[in-house]
Amino acid sequence: MAILVLGGAGYIGSHTVYELIDAGREVVIADNLETGHIEAVHPKAKFYQGDIRDRAFIDSVFDNEPIDGVIHFAANSLVGESMVDPLKYYDNNLCGTKVLLESMVAHNIGKIVFSSTAATYGEPERVPILETDRTKPTNCYGETKLSMEKMFQWTSAAHGLRFVSLRYFNACGAHVSGKIGEAHSPETHLIPLILQVPNGQREKISIFGDDYDTKDGTCIRDYIHVTDLAQAHILAMDYLMAGGENNIFNLGNGVGFTVKEVIDTARKVTGHPIPAETVPRRAGDPAQLIASSDKARSVLGWNPQHADLEEIISTAWNWHKNHPNGFAK
Ligand code: UDP
Numbered sequence: 001m002a003i004l005v006l007g008g009a010g011y012i013g014s015h016t017v018y019e020l021i022d023a024g025r026e027v028v029i030a031d032n033l034e035t036g037h038i039e040a041v042h043p044k045a046k047f048y049q050g051d052i053r054d055r056a057f058i059d060s061v062f063d064n065e066p067i068d069g070v071i072h073f074a075a076n077s078l079v080g081e082s083m084v085d086p087l088k089y090y091d092n093n094l095c096g097t098k099v100l101l102e103s104m105v106a107h108n109i110g111k112i113v114f115s116s117t118a119a120t121y122g123e124p125e126r127v128p129i130l131e132t133d134r135t136k137p138t139n140c141y142g143e144t145k146l147s148m149e150k151m152f153q154w155t156s157a158a159h160g161l162r163f164v165s166l167r168y169f170n171a172c173g174a175h176v177s178g179k180i181g182e183a184h185s186p187e188t189h190l191i192p193l194i195l196q197v198p199n200g201q202r203e204k205i206s207i208f209g210d211d212y213d214t215k216d217g218t219c220i221r222d223y224i225h226v227t228d229l230a231q232a233h234i235l236a237m238d239y240l241m242a243g244g245e246n247n248i249f250n251l252g253n254g255v256g257f258t259v260k261e262v263i264d265t266a267r268k269v270t271g272h273p274i275p276a277e278t279v280p281r282r283a284g285d286p287a288q289l290i291a292s293s294d295k296a297r298s299v300l301g302w303n304p305q306h307a308d309l310e311e312i313i314s315t316a317w318n319w320h321k322n323h324p325n326g327f328a329k
Contacts, residue, residue: 001026001068002026002068003026003028003067003070003071004028004065004067004071005017005028005029005030005045005073006031006072007074007115008027008030008036008042008047008073009029009031009047010031010037010073010074011181011182011183011226012073012229013029013031013036013071013073014036014041014180015180015230016229017029017041018042018175018177021042021044021045023234027042027045028045028065030047030050030052031047031074032049032052033049037183039327048061051096052100053095053096053099055102055103058100058103059107062103062104062107063107067109068111069109069111069241070111071112071113072112073115074100075092075093075115076092077117077141078188079141079142079284080283081141082139082140083284093144093145093147105161111240111241112161113163113164113166113237113240114149114165114166115145115168116165116168117142117145118169118222118250118289119142120145120167121133121137122135122138122286123286124289127290128252129250129289130292131295138286149248152165152246162240163246164239164247164249165249166249166296167248167250167291169221169223169224169251170221170222170223170252170289172223173191173312174316176227178319181315181323182319182320184326190262191262191266191313194274195270195313197272198271199321199324201324203275204275205263205274206278207259207263207276208282208285209278209280209281214258214287216258216261218258218259219285219287219288220256220257220258220289221257221259222253222256222257222289222290223312224251224253224304225312227306228251228307231304232251232296232300235296235301239300247299249293249299249300249302250292250295251296253293253307254290254292254293255290255307256289256290257309260276261309262309265309265310269317270317
């Protein structure tokens with residue numbers, strides 16, 4: 001039996017495939033390569049290029065492969081883009097998931113682990129955030145992910161499918177082998193943007209606001225290594241395979257770092273002064289997002305192995321300095 005990884009050529013998807021294959025699982029990938037990279041596809045995974053909005057395509061994968069469960073990463077995930085092009089997010093994230101679920105129900109495939117996000121919470125009422133806390137997204141990306149969670153809930157109630165939703169905090173870092181890492185175009189995430197400075201691709205890093213109500217005025221985030229996220233997907237799929245009920249888990253280290261602290265750590269890791277300048281706040285950014293992941297630890301047995309920020313940034317630096325243009329030659 002195989003696991004179907006939708007979006008397995010993307011950042012978190014490709015790292016999850018590497019962990020699945022290391023764990024001896026059979027993996028089938030489907031990815032439209034809109035934001036994913038063929039070079040990130042593990043050579044031992046079977047690959048199909050296609051779009052989850054294409055019912056005939058997704059049906060053909062389920063018809064031809066012995067799929068036991070689905071891990072679903074296939075979505076657009078940029079907060080800023082979702083604010084200027086919300087319908088793109090409704091189309092890919094929601095319409096895509098609708099078509100996927102129709103096909104899963106028709107093929108009697110009843111287990112799905114899916115990428116959700118801390119953006120479902122919006123501005124938190126308190127930190128660390130629990131899964132039961134208020135969800136009130138401040139951007140369209142988070143809104144579509146929350147709607148996807150609800151789509152799974154109603155589909156589950158009607159058709160018996162079971163799901164696990166994993167709400168990631170700030171995914172970062174790269175595979176220890178140095179073979180795969182983060183490669184977005186355009187890049188919008190803090191750590192890869194910081195590392196463009198020592199890589200000679202950017203003169204300085206912009207700090208989006210230093211007037212937040214935090215210890216140094218800059219936003220606080222919970223940075224979690226992509227390989228630790230990947231492990232959580234395997235544990236979540238095993239939980240469903242063992243008969244586990246629908247569930248939602250936060251995935252973070254439970255420790256927050258300010259933007260300035262992240263820049264300082266990158267200075268230490270790279271030995272580069274990394275000049276920084278403060279610019280106005282970015283729309284839609286909550287002041288702080290820190291996860292309580294106690295539930296993932298106790299129910300799934302999740303135990304992040306790369307919690308140290310210096311280690312996280314070192315793996316990212318190892319990737320970016322050797323692949324300054326991502327997967328492009
Ligand atoms: N950030 C920043 N400068 C940048 C990019 C990001 O100050 O060039 C800040 C951003 O405002 C947020 C944090 O870094 O507080 C993490 O942003 P990122 O886009 O990496 O992840 P997000 O928290 O939006 O998912």
